[in-house]
Amino acid sequence: DQQVKQNSPSLSVQEGRISILNCDYTNSMFDYFLWYKKYPAEGPTFLISISSIKDKNEDGRFTVFLNKSAKHLSLHIVPSQPGDSAVYFCAASPDNAGNNRKLIWGLGTSLAVNP
Amino acid sequence: NAGVMQNPRHLVRRRGQEARLRCSPMKGHSHVYWYRQLPEEGLKFMVYLQKENIIDESGMPKERFSAEFPKEGPSILRIQQVVRGDSAAYFCASSQGLSNDPKAFFGQGTRLTVV
Numbered sequence: 001d002q003q004v005k006q007n008s009p010s011l012s013v014q015e016g017r018i019s020i021l022n023c024d025y026t027n028s029m030f031d032y033f034l035w036y037k038k039y040p041a042e043g044p045t046f047l048i049s050i051s052s053i054k055d056k057n058e059d060g061r062f063t064v065f066l067n068k069s070a071k072h073l074s075l076h077i078v079p080s081q082p083g084d085s086a087v088y089f090c091a092a093s094p095d096n097a098g099n100n101r102k103l104i105w106g107l108g109t110s111l112a113v114n115p
Numbered sequence: 116n117a118g119v120m121q122n123p124r125h126l127v128r129r130r131g132q133e134a135r136l137r138c139s140p141m142k143g144h145s146h147v148y149w150y151r152q153l154p155e156e157g158l159k160f161m162v163y164l165q166k167e168n169i170i171d172e173s174g175m176p177k178e179r180f181s182a183e184f185p186k187e188g189p190s191i192l193r194i195q196q197v198v199r200g201d202s203a204a205y206f207c208a209s210s211q212g213l214s215n216d217p218k219a220f221f222g223q224g225t226r227l228t229v230v
Contacts, residue, residue, distance in 0.1 A: 032217055043119070043206050043221030044158070051215075089158060093217040102171055103148070103219060107157030 003027050004092050006106035013113050019077040021109050023090030026071065030092040034103065035064060035075045038087045047088075048075070080113045087111070117142070119209050120189075121222035128229050134194040134201070136225045140209030146170075147190040148208045148219060149182060158206065164190060165212065197229045 005024045013019045023033075031052040036044035050057040050064045050073065057064050063076045077084055090106040120139040128134050140147050149161040163171040164184040175182065179197075184190040194201055204226050208219035 034218060036221075041224075041226075043121075043208075043223050046218055046220065049218060102160070102163055103217065105150075105158045105160065 002107070003030075004090055004104050004106040006088075006090055006109045008109050009107070010110040010112070013080045013111065015082055015113055015115050016079045019075075019080045019084065019111055019113065021075040021077075021088050021090075021111065023073045023075075023106055024071060025073075025092050025104075027092070027094060027104075028071070029094040030104070032093040033064070033066060033073050034091045034093070035062075036089045036091060037084075038089060038108070044089055077111075080111075082113050082115050085111055085113045119207055119220050119222035121205075121207050121225050123225060124223060126225055126227045128197045128227065130198060130229055131196050134197050134227055134229075136192040136194075136205050136207075136227070137189045138192070138207030138209075138222060139189040140207075141220055144209035144211055144220075146210045146212035146219075147184050148210075149190075149192050150206045150208065152204045152206065152224075154203070161192070194227075197227075199229050202227055202229045 003026050034049040035047040037047050038044040048059050048062050048064050050066050055066050066073045087108040087110045089108045091103040122137050145166050147164045150158045152158050160174040162175050162182045167186050179195045181193045204224045206224045208221045210219040
């Protein structure tokens with residue numbers, strides 16, 4: 001049972017345009033969400049996160065939007081650059097009322113930014 | 116401050132042999148996670164450990180796989196009697212395990228090939 005879903009396995013965008021990666025979740029106990037980027041043959045690297053008390057977090061070209069009522073979050077990259085081509089993973093963490101946080105992962109979306 | 120260190124980067128084992136994968140977390144991190152990425156698939160959670168304790172091993176196969184994180188030294192993921200289906204990239208991540216910051220940092224991974 002996939003609690004974190006990234007329904008688009010791949011996305012292709014033109015350089016300079018906006019990339020929008022989507023993520024849906026099913027567990028209302030999730031209260032912290034993260035995006036990671038992964039290049040081939042490397043480990044995932046943290047990109048940006050958002051707490052459920054916010055609906056938007058911005059860091060340079062990257063913005064994450066959270067819609068709690070729809071259990072949906074999205075990552076916007078603008079403008080997109082060829083170096084952004086990678087697999088993007090969405091992860092969520094449930095509030096377990098303690099320090100034993102576990103990240104639940106989506107299957108990833110492969111983004112290709114074309115020059 | 117070195118990041119998460121995994122070794123070896125590449126490991127080749129014959130069927131029936133044992134594979135030992137090592138992970139040294141970031142300095143100050145006491146929480147370690149192991150993930151497996153099979154070809155053409157996303158990251159799959161295997162096990163979550165704190166020093167000397169297994170917190171969550173719900174993603175570990177019931178047989179042949181074990182993990183430890185001793186008081187001193189790296190975390191070890193051990194696979195006994197490897198089979199071809201164990202061929203995958205194994206990623207380790209570490210975090211401080213803070214309730215308000217569950218962000219985890221990943222190592223470069225160990226690519227296990229079973230021949």
